[in-house]
Amino acid sequence: MMDDLFHLDGIVSSLEYIFLGDKWPVVQRMATFRMMNALDVKTATDARAIVEERRLSHVKVGVFDVDGILRGKYMSRDKFLSSLDGGFGFCDVVLGWDSTDQLYDNVSFTGWHTAYPDAKVRLIPESCRPLPLEGDMLLFLGEFTAPAETICPRGVLRRVLGRAADMGYAVKAAAEFEFFLFQETPHSVREKNYRDLTNLTPGFFGYSMLRSSVHAELHRSLLDLCREMGLPLEGLHTETGPGVMEAAIEVSDALEAADRGALFKTFTKVWAERAGLMATFMAKWSPNWPGQSGHLHISLTDKAGAPVFSKDSAPFGMSDIMRWFVGGQQALMPELLSMVAPTVNSFTRLIPGFWAPTSASWGIENRTCALRVIPGSPKSQRVEYRIAAADINPYIALAAAIGSGLWGVEHKIEPDEPIAGNAYDKTLPASRDLPRSLGEAAQRLKGSTAARALFGDAFVEHYAATREWEEREFRRAITDWELSRYFEII
Helix, strand or coil, X not given: CHHHHHCCCCCCCEEEEECCCCCCCEEEEECCCCCCCHHHCCCHHHHHHHHHHCCCCEEEEEEECCCCCEEEEEEEHHHHHHHHHHCEEEEHHHHCECCCCCECCCCCCCCCCCCCCEEEEEECHHHCEECHHHCCCEEEEEEECCCHHHCCHHHHHXXXXXXXXXXXXXXXXXXXXXXEEECCCHHHHHHCCCCCCCECCCCCCCCCHHHHHHCHHHHHHHHHHHHHCCCCEEEEEECCCCCEEEEEECCEEHHHHHHHHHHHHHHHHHHHHHCCCEEECCCCCCCCCCCCECCEEEEXXXXXXXXXXXXXXXXXXXXXXXXXXXXXXXXXXXXXXXXXXXXXXXXXXXXXXXXXXXXXXXXXXXXXCCEXXXXXXXXXXXXXXXXXXXXXXXXXXXXXXXXXXXXHHHHCCCCCCCCCCCHHHCCCCHHHECCCCHHHHHHHHHCCHHHHHHHCHHHHHHHHHHHHHHHHHHHCCCCHHHHHHHCCCC
16 A cells, blocks of 8 residues: 555655654655756757746747847747747847937937838747746747848857858857946935945955855855856856955856856846845946956867867967967957947046056966966966956957957967066057047947958948947036036136
8 A cells, every 4th residue: 555655657756754643654745847957948849848847928038239238028928939930020129229228320220210120039949047036937038130130249249150160160268257236226326326335345355255254145146046047157256346246157158158148247137136236247337446357268179179279389388279369369459349348438447557458468377468368278278358348248249359369360360479577568569559439449340351351241330330329428428527627617
């Protein structure tokens, strides 16, 4: 009889005994089914199965816009299942407005002149992520298809990676982001006009075991969320500044690395607000503190997965391919800067002595340079693209960093001699000077033959126009600095 009680047709993974006094134990059957792991979804068939299994009435779907903001909605189960094959329409205004939903008036792809039609979006089954903060809810990313694919941020990176594949390479990448945490809300920061904000913690406490131990539950909750969402963190620690943290995301294939980076920024903000905090990824939110980096680590392998950046007998252990890759990144950085310094605020970070580069420089293990070559084992040897800040759109920034490197390999571009010591004190050729404003950077991008070859005319024209708009919007503003300097005395 007891044997019969244990026979549960293979669907039960746990049993619990309930003892009722001196009576015979009663077996409570707890049917714990083996549910599909969202991170194991790879195909449309898998996506259908997991939605059916979880009996979801809706799922979340989203696309990333030009500024790296996740735009999306809840989609009904039936609509989602049908869209797995044929895609769905998404208003192309998300490619035609800025981070504050203001409509660009200087782009040709979309606008009042096109009446903002729907653009076709392809769902990406393998992008499936669980959303632990919403129970069994699932998130699927999408990307725009033709003709919007030409300016879609994810599409641009995918084309660059296709170029790498045609050259016989696969790309590994990882992002690390710094972000400040405040004891504020979306309402309170506006009421304070973004002044006199209360940081999570005070003072300079870089790599602080004290701070991470006092706030252990907070740190662990972010680590857990990222693990559950398939955004695993290699490291998490406090940085220099009040309430600033740095997260290093584990390495992966480059497209997945961009997905992880973009989702990390979005859901760190969600996590913070649900904890009564706010996170910012601005390049520099205060003149009193260092800016916030968004460094990108990149390496190449051949089609068999063997690393190609390392050569024991070469200077600094750099193979020809790695040397040319760095040469291309250095040569094109001034032309592509708007793709990795995408806001007006980005340029406030690029000043001497604040851990950010000021020219297209490179060196071996040199954190004062824009490109830091990190020697190591063949597997770990890589280049760190340090010009990027936390405000990047990971898709566009990686497209620039990888595309310029591939350009160097194609054209066998030699880099300058590596800089030893403080790069801020070195005088480099004028060709290594970086644009000093977003508007100047946008003009350099528009005039770049290499950029048009790498990313396409449509993307270059559209993206440059969005950065010109951003600069123009800034020039309409009257800053506190202007008021205090000119209001009375002039």
